Amino acid sequence: MVIDLDRCTGCEACVVACHAENNIATVGEDQAARARAMHWIRVERYYEGEFPNVKTKFMPVPCQQCGAAPCEPVCPTFASYHTIEGLNGQVYNRCIGTRYCANACPYNTRFFNFYNPVWDKPLDLQLNPDVSVRSEGIMEKCTFCVQRIKAGEVQAAAEKRLVKDGEIQPACVQSCPTQAMVFGDLSDPESEASRLARSNRATRLLDELGTFPKVTYLQRGSWHDNENA
Template identity: 70%
Template sequence: MSRRWGMVVDLDRCTGCEACVVACRAENNVPTVGETEAARGRAIHWIRIERYWEGEFPNARIRFVPVLCQHCEAAPCEPVCPTYASYHTADGLNAQVYNRCIGTRYCANACPYTVRFFNFFHPVWEKPLHLQLNPEVSVREVGVMEKCTFCVQRIKAAELQAKAEARELRDGDVQPACAQACPADALLFGDLNDPDSRVAQLARSPRGSKLLEEVGTQPKITYLARLSWSGDGEDR
């Protein structure tokens, strides 16, 4: 059976530490754009932590939600692309073929999660910062869209490794950079088609829901709700 990569984000574990955000940038050659361009809304973050403030002082309450590409089954970004640059892989990833992309940005407009980013200019790594670039991930040029790939280079490497060792891929063999860094283990990655994988088990949790489920995108990331404390009735 083919694989279907997915993720579980446990909002009850997430502390908002942003280790995932920097880890993703380091792994995937995501450029920094500098103050001026960031002020124009052109900063690129494949994963971000959203925060929702509720209530007024002193009853303010904040909730963190890490948001990255949801790798939707019915991805709105795919059918709108005139050059088939955004497409669906056999193992369920929403992939972006950079050298097909002509920068219409239709996909970004179609995406309800705003996780697609456009390269408004040639990315710059001031020398010798470029020596850090990961040779397994292409650097995106000016005029193309980019987004989270679920660290496809790590998936491919793990598959090759398993093949070389003549075995099946095991649960936990693949970890995207964000999940690997996450101190509280709030991010978990794996094969949703394997009913015994930890991610498939957790995705069935009663705490689970999908982001903007109602728009019909069928995301492959399940969010586990953060709980309020319910103990012995002494709580607010």
């Protein structure tokens, strides 16, 4: 995945779409105030400058699907594992909730499901049947909407063709009004995501840790810093 920080307006449509797609409960104001907010993707805010010339910058942070994911070797039940497609998978019914993985993740993108949400009627009808409804006591995380990836692969196989570039879109990518996020096959050098990942604006979050994140951030262009000059 490639996220263009120059395009992100911080609207959080990606966060809402992720909740809707992946049956993520909204924990409410009280729990959020106790630092127990639960999102598989969050939009971080950074402020630059002194009042009144303050600029706000946004950075959406989903699981970075690390190539060398620190969350994987620490899991005693192998619930956190690496798929052959390079995703950092999470097997919910193996997870016993030790939270070692969350402590090992430098990106803070794993969330402990600490309560059983109540899906009041008729809100239960909005649950996505392609995604499990998790119960308390397990770790949850972004999967790049693996259910959509699998559906795209099955559809392509049924039509006896390869998956087309851009055909599969995680909910966050699909919902972003500024198209700040691009999802694609990084093993295909011709894909849009690969092309953007080679941009001279490309950086990776905490790359120096050696986690080999698969999310590439395109830094804001320098013209932003001069726009009020």
